[in-house]
Amino acid sequence: MGEIRVVPSSLDDAAARLAEAGDQLEAIAGQLGAASGASGAADGAAAASYARMLSTWRHETAAIGGRVASVALGMSFAAGAYTTTDQRAMPGDPG
Numbered sequence: 001m002g003e004i005r006v007v008p009s010s011l012d013d014a015a016a017r018l019a020e021a022g023d024q025l026e027a028i029a030g031q032l033g034a035a036s037g038a039s040g041a042a043d044g045a046a047a048a049s050y051a052r053m054l055s056t057w058r059h060e061t062a063a064i065g066g067r068v069a070s071v072a073l074g075m076s077f078a079a080g081a082y083t084t085t086d087q088r089a090m091p092g093d094p095g
Contacts, residue, residue, distance in 0.1 A: 008086075011079035018072035025065030032058035 032054050 006078075006082045008079040008083045011075050011082070015072045015075035015079065018068055018075065022065045022067075022069030022072060025061055025068060029058045029062035029065060032061060 035054055
């Protein structure tokens, strides 16, 4: 029979790295938003197309950042749940 082994501290470390990645993605989304004002395109149609492209990138990058942050939060919650479960199932066990 198989088993599942979880090291809560490793799960917390991974959650922290994911949270940082989510923050970085959201920062990139902010930079894309700032870049949309500086298209540099002389033609009105080209400038509008460029702005739409950057808006789409910004929106999608922010959405990915939010999803990554949500996964990080879930991992952190799971680490706490595993720790609580272990403490209740094996009180006094140093782990």
